[in-house]
Amino acid sequence: MSVQRNTRSHFRGVCHVIAAVVVVVGFSATAQARNPYRKNFFDAYPSAVGTVLNTVPSQPNHCGVCHFDFGGGGMRNPYGLAVEATDRSEAAILGLDGDDSDDDGFTNGTEISDVTTYINTPTFPGLTPAIVGSVSNVDLADIQDHLVPSTGGDTTPPSVTVIVPNGGETYVGNSGTTVQWIAGDASGIAGINLYMSDDNGVTFRTIAKGLPNSGSYTWHVANRPTTTAWFRVVATDNAFNFG
Numbered sequence: 001m002s003v004q005r006n007t008r009s010h011f012r013g014v015c016h017v018i019a020a021v022v023v024v025v026g027f028s029a030t031a032q033a034r035n036p037y038r039k040n041f042f043d044a045y046p047s048a049v050g051t052v053l054n055t056v057p058s059q060p061n062h063c064g065v066c067h068f069d070f071g072g073g074g075m076r077n078p079y080g081l082a083v084e085a086t087d088r089s090e091a092a093i094l095g096l097d098g099d100d101s102d103d104d105g106f107t108n109g110t111e112i113s114d115v116t117t118y119i120n121t122p123t124f125p126g127l128t129p130a131i132v133g134s135v136s137n138v139d140l141a142d143i144q145d146h147l148v149p150s151t152g153g154d155t156t157p158p159s160v161t162v163i164v165p166n167g168g169e170t171y172v173g174n175s176g177t178t179v180q181w182i183a184g185d186a187s188g189i190a191g192i193n194l195y196m197s198d199d200n201g202v203t204f205r206t207i208a209k210g211l212p213n214s215g216s217y218t219w220h221v222a223n224r225p226t227t228t229a230w231f232r233v234v235a236t237d238n239a240f241n242f243g
């Protein structure tokens, strides 16, 4: 199929995240073992008590500071892994204050307790827009504005340039091809979503979501012959603007 240059900049896609239902055997024993560490966290950061880190409408008194499953148990997020590697005492938790466990550019302490600089404090020290799709047993709307600190000053969408394909290419179905883009933003790029249309831009299908801004991706082209295909790259910045 041939691919036309996509010059549209507005965002059409809607995030659909399918939350996995995880059955945890022996949950009550896990919960009992977990409570002291949860208490240690809020003793270390008393300003976080009563905030989104403590409780959200869809999962009151959740365990989402450390676990992808907000109900508790299962795989830890990057901050949870860092806590797990210590003795999980209040002092040990405070010892992680200067680390950036989730690698979003802000230290754990800044995310949890800097209420003067940012408008959405606290943010989750173990979650970023790129990995928030891994959470379960919570309504994403409860937490999506609390992933990365924001000053609220950036209303400018990211700049995105599609490099390959940029028009006229022919791809063979059921084979892999490398697509490339360049995206940038003053607040930093939180994630990249890729879409394609095989009906001249009327509807778009998702190719991939939540990719790092690496500039390239191997797209396995579906075997749906068309001469009116479009390729779209959507970047999200850390202030939640789309471009």
Ligand SMILES: [Ca+2]
Pocket: 100, 101, 102, 103, 104, 105, 106, 107, 108, 111, 125
């Ligand atoms: Ca961080």
Ligand SMILES: [Ca+2]
Pocket: 102, 104, 111, 123, 124, 125, 126, 127, 128, 147, 148, 149
């Ligand atoms: Ca974060």
